[in-house]
Amino acid sequence: MSIAPRASACAPADVEAWLADLGIAPIERADREGVTSWDLVLDGRRRSALRITLILDPRLALICWAHFAPPINDGFRRSYRKLLRWNDELPFVKFCIGEDERPLLLAELPVGMLDRDALGVAIARHLVVADRFHDDAVEWLKAGGWRTDSPAAGADGPGVRLMERFAPALAELLGVTPLADTPVAPAVPGLPAAPAVPA
Numbered sequence: 001m002s003i004a005p006r007a008s009a010c011a012p013a014d015v016e017a018w019l020a021d022l023g024i025a026p027i028e029r030a031d032r033e034g035v036t037s038w039d040l041v042l043d044g045r046r047r048s049a050l051r052i053t054l055i056l057d058p059r060l061a062l063i064c065w066a067h068f069a070p071p072i073n074d075g076f077r078r079s080y081r082k083l084l085r086w087n088d089e090l091p092f093v094k095f096c097i098g099e100d101e102r103p104l105l106l107a108e109l110p111v112g113m114l115d116r117d118a119l120g121v122a123i124a125r126h127l128v129v130a131d132r133f134h135d136d137a138v139e140w141l142k143a144g145g146w147r148t149d150s151p152a153a154g155a156d157g158p159g160v161r162l163m164e165r166f167a168p169a170l171a172e173l174l175g176v177t178p179l180a181d182t183p184v185a186p187a188v189p190g191l192p193a194a195p196a197v198p199a
Contacts, residue, residue, distance in 0.1 A: 070144020
């Protein structure tokens with residue numbers, strides 16, 4: 001599939017087709033006032049049951065955000081410093097605090113640049129970031145009664161397969177240098193390069 005900018009709006013059916021092609025089955029879908037959302041629950045290598053919500057405004061953007069941790073109630077200053085430091089380290093995704101003081105991990109994809117691979121990279125990036133900062137977030141997760149156990153060693157669920165599929169586009173987070181002969185699709189302004197994956 002080409003990653004050239006789309007000339008028209010993105011339909012919910014497009015997103016559902018891409019999710020199916022990526023091997024991801026949403027646990028819930030909701031439609032409200034022309035906006036569609038999907039809830040996903042995926043395991044990374046270290047983080048279990050990361051809940052990711054996709055919100056599509058068909059003519060504007062798709063927002064991909066993860067429920068990173070329960071509401072923070074430890075005096076905030078130390079936690080906010082940690083989130084700000086992570087924001088400084090991370091390209092293409094940012095942490096924010098929701099209205100209920102819950103840390104969220106967020107990426108916005110304009111519909112003109114949205115396709116299967118852009119969506120796959122965004123979801124995979126959320127999983128890689130959740131894995132990367134899992135140890136730092138355990139205190140928050142425990143405080144809210146969220147799972148802190150890691151998936152079983154060698155588990156190969158849809159989240160891990162997605163991370164492996166788009167590893168070349170996530171090299172900056174995985175701490176690896178892509179091999180010179182690794183096929184990578186051309187970059188789109190504002191988005192990382194995605195690996196060339198057969199349609």
